[in-house]
Amino acid sequence: MIREFGHENNKLFVSISDISDQKIVKEYLEKCIQNADNIEIKQFKERSVKKLSLKSGDKVANNINNIYGTVGLSLRDITHHYCVTCKHVIEDCLEASNGIPTPEYDANEIFIKTEVGNVGTDKIYTPSHDLDFSAVRLVGNNIPISSRLRQRDGGLVNGGLFGRDMLLLPYNTLLYKWGAASGLTTGRYIGRREQIDQPPLFTIQSESPEVFAIGGDSGSLVCYSTNGFEIAAIILTGRLENDEDLFVGYKLKDALESCTMISPDIRECIRQH
Known part of the structure; x- marks a missing residue:
């Protein structure tokens, strides 16, 4: 009958399975303790606890x-x-x-x-x-x-790594990132830039009207969804000079x-x- 008891906001409480049993519970408390009238009797509600952890976007x-x-x-x-x-x-x-x-x-x-x-x-x-x-x-x-990877709704899911679990990043793939400054934003993969003796840089275009990244977002993990799961692909490094909508990053696998x-x-x- 009694599912939970304790104190919140400097007040004692008892939570019960069925609030219609409130009278029975009150009579029981009056027999057992003094000042039972000061105890709040309320309907028990199951509450889940969100686990807090260090994650992408911190x-x-x-x-x-x-x-x-x-x-x-x-x-x-x-x-x-x-x-x-x-x-x-x-x-x-x-x-x-x-x-x-x-x-x-x-x-x-x-x-x-x-x-x-x-x-x-x-x-x-x-x-x-x-x-x-x-x-x-x-x-x-x-x-x-x-x-787990942080998906677009903020939830954490199992995932994979681009370059190992998925080898091809098609043109115009919808990408997303969680940044410490701008939070969740989306963009499109539009190409890659190759330099001699250096790993390639991947180019991302903002999805209008939002800007893909602002100051403070450098280091963000860029991901995409495919076949029902998330793939970690790119580490965002910054914006191309003289172009407000184009951003670059390198393949996460190269860094790893x-x-x-x-x-x-x-x-x-x-x-x-």
Whole structure:
């Protein structure tokens, strides 16, 4: 009959399965305790608890200059968790003037702002000279990390990785991203740019009327839906100069292949579909 009891807003309560039994429950309470009239008797309602975790779209920042970017993806090895973003995000956060950050370069000034509070970092990695890519190692190994992709409705689902689970990105594919600055936006894949001795850059056009990204969205994970599941494809780096609607990023798989420099057993936190 009694399903739940406790106190909220400085008031005692008892929740029961059927509110029509309120009189019976009240008589029972009056026999057992003093001041039973001060206890609220109400209908029990099942409530689910939303688990909060670090996920794609959270903010990479420091607490000094209010400059930030976006967490694209989480990585893990046997002992640590990491977050992926753009190298220029880390440099801007630290106001770096010496080019590529060294592993010990002011790592403890970077934090990840999540729904469960700020998570500190203790090391910075820049495993590739060719990619605008960095990873920061998180302090502690008991941090709740989402191992699912964030889809367009905000829910978390199993997914795959472009270049491994899906090999072809057709022209005009509808893409989406969650950015720390602009939240959810969509765009279209319109092509790729090749440079000698550098990984290709993928070009994304905003879906009118919204702009695909603004300042603070660098590092966002760009995904798309196909055959009922989500594919993680691109790390967003920025907007092409002199064009408000065109944005570029590199293939996530290219960045992940460089991460063996960080740890030989490091892998992405994507639960396979």
